[in-house]
Amino acid sequence: DAKTTQPTSMDCAEGRAANLPCNHSTISGNEYVYWYRQIHSQGPQYIIHGLKNNETNEMASLIITEDRKSSTLILPHATLRDTAVYYCIASIKAAGNKLTFGGGTRVLVKP
Amino acid sequence: DTAVSQTPKYLVTQMGNDKSIKCEQNLGHDTMYWYKQDSKKFLKIMFSYNNKELIINETVPNRFSPKSPDKAHLNLHINSLELGDSAVYFCASSQTRQGGYGYTFGSGTRLTVV
Numbered sequence: 001d002a003k004t005t006q007p008t009s010m011d012c013a014e015g016r017a018a019n020l021p022c023n024h025s026t027i028s029g030n031e032y033v034y035w036y037r038q039i040h041s042q043g044p045q046y047i048i049h050g051l052k053n054n055e056t057n058e059m060a061s062l063i064i065t066e067d068r069k070s071s072t073l074i075l076p077h078a079t080l081r082d083t084a085v086y087y088c089i090a091s092i093k094a095a096g097n098k099l100t101f102g103g104g105t106r107v108l109v110k111p
Numbered sequence: 112d113t114a115v116s117q118t119p120k121y122l123v124t125q126m127g128n129d130k131s132i133k134c135e136q137n138l139g140h141d142t143m144y145w146y147k148q149d150s151k152k153f154l155k156i157m158f159s160y161n162n163k164e165l166i167i168n169e170t171v172p173n174r175f176s177p178k179s180p181d182k183a184h185l186n187l188h189i190n191s192l193e194l195g196d197s198a199v200y201f202c203a204s205s206q207t208r209q210g211g212y213g214y215t216f217g218s219g220t221r222l223t224v225v
Binding site: 036038041042043044045046085087098099100101103 | 146155156199214217
């Protein structure tokens with residue numbers, strides 16, 4: 001799996017959009033970008049994933065650059081409940097693949 | 112109805128004891144995992160079973176032995192517990208064809224070895 005690099009922490013204001021960057025410059029053509037988050041003391045929760053097109057669901061949007069070397073997770077209207085550690089993971093979609101979690105970005109949403 | 116349930120939620124035990132953590136999923140997934148999250152908060156995969164067959168076995172002491180009696184259950188038995196085994200252990204499940212987006216995690220078992 002390609003290595004991903006994320007900022008250690010970031011703050012954002014409640015009600016504003018939170019933009020979480022992730023670098024994956026060595027990503028291969030068949031690796032997807034997955035985002036998970038872990039709210040304090042809970043198990044990680046799937047947010048969104050994509051290969052090369054931008055994706056949107058009820059939780060977030062994922063913007064992947066054309067060269068696929070980086071991506072941004074967008075939480076459109078951050079709430080206090082979005083305070084969590086966010087993990088960006090690059091991995092193939094195949095039987096036996098494993099999700100390898102890095103350090104993630106600790107996001108603190110402030111009122 | 113909890114999708115991935117682990118028991119117990121908390122486990123405090125003395126060094127040298129043997130303990131088990133149980134995991135059950137009711138999602139019909141064919142793959143189950145054990146992850147360990149240590150005090151530095153890094154999540155590391157330990158084992159993975161697909162249809163009761165061990166497919167991932169990371170560098171884990173052989174004091175740790177997973178057992179999968181069926182597709183819906185993956186238990187973790189730990190022998191001769193050590194202080195360094197203190198961590199939160201997460202069980203997860205997924206369906207092979209869904210790849211990395213299909214992971215559902217349990218709420219974790221906090222193991223404290225004293």
